[in-house]
Amino acid sequence: MMMAESVGLRRSRNADSVRRRNLSAVLTLVHRKRSLSRSSLTTLTGLNRSTVAALVAELVLRGLVVESEPSTNSRVGRPSPVVQPDPRVVAFAVNPEIDAITVGLVGLSGTMVKRVRHELERSPTVTEAVGIASEIIGQIRAGFDGSALVVGVGMALPGLVRDRDGVVRLAPHLGWVDEPVAGLLEAATGYRVVGGNDARLGANAERLFGAGRGVRDLVYLNGGASGIGGGVIVDGTPLRGVEGYAGEFGHTLVTGRSARDAAGSRGSLELEVTRDELLRVLRMNGADPDELERALVASTSAEVRIEVRRQLDFLGIALGNAVNILNPELVVLGGFLGALFSVDGEYLESKVAEYSLPAAYAGMRMARAQLGSDILMIGAAELAFAPILADPANGGE
Amino acid sequence: MMMAESVGLRRSRNADSVRRRNLSAVLTLVHRKRSLSRSSLTTLTGLNRSTVAALVAELVLRGLVVESEPSTNSRVGRPSPVVQPDPRVVAFAVNPEIDAITVGLVGLSGTMVKRVRHELERSPTVTEAVGIASEIIGQIRAGFDGSALVVGVGMALPGLVRDRDGVVRLAPHLGWVDEPVAGLLEAATGYRVVGGNDARLGANAERLFGAGRGVRDLVYLNGGASGIGGGVIVDGTPLRGVEGYAGEFGHTLVTGRSARDAAGSRGSLELEVTRDELLRVLRMNGADPDELERALVASTSAEVRIEVRRQLDFLGIALGNAVNILNPELVVLGGFLGALFSVDGEYLESKVAEYSLPAAYAGMRMARAQLGSDILMIGAAELAFAPILADPANGGE
DNA sequence: GGTAATTTGTTGGCTAAGCAAACATATTAG
DNA sequence: CTAATATGTTTGCTTAGCCAACAAATTACC
Numbered sequence: 140m141m142m143a144e145s146v147g148l149r150r151s152r153n154a155d156s157v158r159r160r161n162l163s164a165v166l167t168l169v170h171r172k173r174s175l176s177r178s179s180l181t182t183l184t185g186l187n188r189s190t191v192a193a194l195v196a197e198l199v200l201r202g203l204v205v206e207s208e209p210s211t212n213s214r215v216g217r218p219s220p221v222v223q224p225d226p227r228v229v230a231f232a233v234n235p236e237i238d239a240i241t242v243g244l245v246g247l248s249g250t251m252v253k254r255v256r257h258e259l260e261r262s263p264t265v266t267e268a269v270g271i272a273s274e275i276i277g278q279i280r281a282g283f284d285g286s287a288l289v290v291g292v293g294m295a296l297p298g299l300v301r302d303r304d305g306v307v308r309l310a311p312h313l314g315w316v317d318e319p320v321a322g323l324l325e326a327a328t329g330y331r332v333v334g335g336n337d338a339r340l341g342a343n344a345e346r347l348f349g350a351g352r353g354v355r356d357l358v359y360l361n362g363g364a365s366g367i368g369g370g371v372i373v374d375g376t377p378l379r380g381v382e383g384y385a386g387e388f389g390h391t392l393v394t395g396r397s398a399r400d401a402a403g404s405r406g407s408l409e410l411e412v413t414r415d416e417l418l419r420v421l422r423m424n425g426a427d428p429d430e431l432e433r434a435l436v437a438s439t440s441a442e443v444r445i446e447v448r449r450q451l452d453f454l455g456i457a458l459g460n461a462v463n464i465l466n467p468e469l470v471v472l473g474g475f476l477g478a479l480f481s482v483d484g485e486y487l488e489s490k491v492a493e494y495s496l497p498a499a500y501a502g503m504r505m506a507r508a509q510l511g512s513d514i515l516m517i518g519a520a521e522l523a524f525a526p527i528l529a530d531p532a533n534g535g536e
Numbered sequence: 537m538m539m540a541e542s543v544g545l546r547r548s549r550n551a552d553s554v555r556r557r558n559l560s561a562v563l564t565l566v567h568r569k570r571s572l573s574r575s576s577l578t579t580l581t582g583l584n585r586s587t588v589a590a591l592v593a594e595l596v597l598r599g600l601v602v603e604s605e606p607s608t609n610s611r612v613g614r615p616s617p618v619v620q621p622d623p624r625v626v627a628f629a630v631n632p633e634i635d636a637i638t639v640g641l642v643g644l645s646g647t648m649v650k651r652v653r654h655e656l657e658r659s660p661t662v663t664e665a666v667g668i669a670s671e672i673i674g675q676i677r678a679g680f681d682g683s684a685l686v687v688g689v690g691m692a693l694p695g696l697v698r699d700r701d702g703v704v705r706l707a708p709h710l711g712w713v714d715e716p717v718a719g720l721l722e723a724a725t726g727y728r729v730v731g732g733n734d735a736r737l738g739a740n741a742e743r744l745f746g747a748g749r750g751v752r753d754l755v756y757l758n759g760g761a762s763g764i765g766g767g768v769i770v771d772g773t774p775l776r777g778v779e780g781y782a783g784e785f786g787h788t789l790v791t792g793r794s795a796r797d798a799a800g801s802r803g804s805l806e807l808e809v810t811r812d813e814l815l816r817v818l819r820m821n822g823a824d825p826d827e828l829e830r831a832l833v834a835s836t837s838a839e840v841r842i843e844v845r846r847q848l849d850f851l852g853i854a855l856g857n858a859v860n861i862l863n864p865e866l867v868v869l870g871g872f873l874g875a876l877f878s879v880d881g882e883y884l885e886s887k888v889a890e891y892s893l894p895a896a897y898a899g900m901r902m903a904r905a906q907l908g909s910d911i912l913m914i915g916a917a918e919l920a921f922a923p924i925l926a927d928p929a930n931g932g933e
Numbered sequence: 934g935g936t937a938a939t940t941t942g943t944t945g946g947c948t949a950a951g952c953a954a955a956c957a958t959a960t961t962a963g
Numbered sequence: 964c965t966a967a968t969a970t971g972t973t974t975g976c977t978t979a980g981c982c983a984a985c986a987a988a989t990t991a992c993c
Contacts, residue, residue, distance in 0.1 A: 574971085578970090585970070585971070585972090586972075610969095611968090612967075613967090613968045613969025613970055614968085614969055615969090615970080616969085616971080617971085
């Protein structure tokens with residue numbers, strides 16, 4: 140059993156796994172493209188016309204997709220019906236933070252249906268977070284007309300999350316240690332709840348619907364108020380590691396301090412590259428990402444310019460190392476790292492070039508994150524959609 | 537077509553791909569285990585008895601495996617025939633180095649059949665390397681009795697290799713730049729030739745037949761005379777990156793020097809952690825790995841102890857970063873890095889613990905590489921075996 | 934405006950391949 | 964020597980994708 144895994148065989152590969160794979164392929168395509176003609180499904184999957192017709196029919200029967208009249212502006216030939224995710228299929232997304240808990244309702248098309256942000260006076264305990272989230276979920280649920288199919292709840296958690304069971308091993312900013320958040324919310328709501336690290340979910344969201352569409356190998360780094368998180372997509376799949384902790388770029392050592400002077404700080408990326416320091420040199424307190432970016436771009440202060448370059452130097456080291464190790468096609472920068480990139484992307488690129496192998500650097504490009512504030516909602520919902528996308532016939536159980 | 541890829545669908549998933557997958561699963565298991573009863577194939581694959589019988593029969597017919605009498609010491613019940621790789625199925629492995637070119641003949645069971653090391657006065661040009669390799673291959677070929685099935689040639693190359701076409705982008709120690717080595721050897725021998733970075737092939741070999749058996753996420757680092765190479769296995773698959781350059785840990789920045797004093801060296805791992813420096817403090821010139829290790833362990837010199845710790849400090853930083861980013865289950869150290877680990881593994885572990893997140897470190901262990909000098913031969917041959925393992929029915933073309 | 938070309942949907946029969954069940958066989962247990 | 968057990972072997976069943984023929988809906992073009 141363990142050995143079967145080691146050959147790379149996931150499930151049974153008996154005859155009916157073919158059906159499962161094909162249903163999954165079709166549903167996944169519809170999910171990602173949001174709208175698609177049946178004929179393009181045929182070309183994209185490489186399956187026979189008649190087979191695709193049968194697959195789509197089954198998905199319609201299961202209430203996962205809807206088929207509608209062909210679009211008018213078509214080419215020569217018989218028009219092909221349009222296939223879209225059934226709007227009744229939804230997932231909840233939950234994102235607890237220091238100052239708020241956000242709950243969203245996301246459709247199978249990857250679009251936000253509803254979004255509720257509950258502001259907080261102080262950082263919530265696990266019990267509070269679960270209580271508030273389940274209450275909001277209950278409210279939204281009460282508004283359903285009965286036809287909705289909720290596939291589950293995905294949680295974007297700011298910390299180390301063991302993805303097997305959604306236990307938060309450590310969320311320093313929330314002060315959570317070894318908290319079975321997913322399990323608690325599951326008990327409170329009755330839905331299946333899956334948790335994941337916020338930045339890793341963001342990486343996946345950017346790959347599916349943002350700057351990384353169609354890219355199979357990318358590195359995503361996000362700069363937030365509480366530090367730097369990241370995620371890696373390898374060959375189209377989010378990198379997990381053994382227990383789901385992969386992608387912690389924030390703790391990469393980027394200076395020799397620790398090795399040199401024992402008294403110094405650890406010299407990790409997220410100690411050197413911080414939003415707070417940018418705000419300080421800009422003489423601002425707290426700002427939303429756009430505001431920060433405008434101020435950075437507008438600033439003519441030498442102090443600001445120097446600080447930006449200092450931070451870009453360190454970011455360049457971390458990215459250079461990442462490029463050497465992972466040889467990605469794309470590096471996506473989100474949060475205030477995106478702002479830094481906007482301010483002086485060329486300088487950052489020159490630094491990455493300096494610290495990475497020419498061949499690896501040559502195959503790479505950089506981009507800002509495209510998804511805005513919905514990114515974590517979409518990423519979290521993706522967790523909840525995953526089972527049904529992988530196995531549309533039995534994904535519910 | 538590109539999009540089909542982005543859904544994670546490799547080939548066609550029509551009905552006969554099931555057969556391909558199952559044949560591949562069986563042959564891969566036989567390849568890895570070397571010897572296996574048919575009944576254990578049934579349990580390991582999860583397929584039906586009769587299906588496995590048919591699959592094995594087809595593989596026998598194609599000359600890829602042999603079935604033999606059941607082993608005598610069996611349990612209750614009808615004994616099950618033993619399935620093994622057909623010994624006639626072989627691959628050539630080629631490893632050009634500064635001072636020698638090694639050619640090996642490796643069986644489908646992953647064992648060395650023959651090995652020829654051709655010593656050189658000076659570093660070979662590409663033409664020389666290809667010439668020598670193809671001549672040795674010709675000689676070995678001449679000794680075949682005609683029944684041998686050569687699936688191809690795998691090359692372990694000390695440098696950056698674009699794995700799509702086996703072009704060496706840069707092999708600093710050999711002085712090769714943008715050399716289509718694989719193509720040249722293919723033309724010279726008529727066999728299909730595939731090339732890969734030596735350390736990455738080593739990582740795969742260790743995973744299949746060495747310290748990493750059964751492990752799905754591992755990081756491998758090898759220390760050689762010419763630097764430090766590495767490879768990463770993610771979820772059971774070697775990490776490639778876009779063009780196959782992933783795993784270049786040697787160039788990881790482990791000091792802040794470059795950012796601090798522009799005059800200093802780059803401060804990369806392989807500039808700080810070197811075999812030459814160990815040899816220098818040991819007052820040795822050139823030594824085989826075992827000799828170096830014995831000397832290191834035996835030495836009581838303070839200078840040696842200090843240098844070992846200095847190198848372990850840097851190695852600890854690089855590994856700590858790697859652990860944070862990749863969250864591996866196992867770190868395997870080969871070459872003189874294995875020797876360093878033997879000398880003071882506990883110190884290295886303490887350093888890795890210091891630079892990595894506790895949760896990620898807790899899930900990890902370290903080990904020495906197990907495969908000796910055959911590692912590159914086995915890893916390279918694996919490249920040649922890959923097509924036939926993936927598609928036993930048509931892997932030849 | 935009518936016919937041809939084109940593309941796609943629909944239907945019915947075919948085939949590949951895994952599965953299940955019944956039976957056969959070779960071993961150990963006692 | 965018989966029972967228990969595990970596995971090989973054989974036969975027919977079922978699933979599901981494919982193909983080919985035909986139908987339908989659109990554009991192209993005279």
